[in-house]
Amino acid sequence: MKKDSNRRKVIVKRDLCIGCGICVLLAPKTFKLNKEGKVEVISQGKGSEKEIKEAIDNCPVEAISYQEES
Ligand code: SF4
Numbered sequence: 697m698k699k700d701s702n703r704r705k706v707i708v709k710r711d712l713c714i715g716c717g718i719c720v721l722l723a724p725k726t727f728k729l730n731k732e733g734k735v736e737v738i739s740q741g742k743g744s745e746k747e748i749k750e751a752i753d754n755c756p757v758e759a760i761s762y763q764e765e766s
Contacts (some may be wrong), residue, residue, distance in 0.1 A: 702737045703765045706748055712759040719751035719760060727760075735759065763764065 707727060725742035729765075731738050752760045759763035 699741050704762045705740055705765055707763045708735045708737055709759045710736075711763075712757045714757055716756060718754050718756070721764040722754060723747040726751055 709726075713735045715729055715735070717729060719735060720728055723743045726737060726739060726748055727735050728738050748760075748762075752762070
């Protein structure tokens with residue numbers, strides 16, 4: 697089966713998140729902080745792959761990753 701990037705899903709490990717806000721600054725269409733100060737994914741596929749990758753690379757606790765959907 698053909699693989700495409702639309703089948704990749706951004707996931708966050710909220711228990712690791714320290715609420716620094718870096719991902720929200722780098723990819724505001726994809727992430728926001730909730731009332732508890734923890735990250736939430738607000739949309740899949742709206743933010744660019746580049747900004748999501750930057751958020752993944754810059755998260756200090758490695759709480760963000762891609763999950764391949766089958
Ligand atoms: Fe949480 Fe990481 Fe985003 Fe900071 S960069 S708010 S630790 S998910």
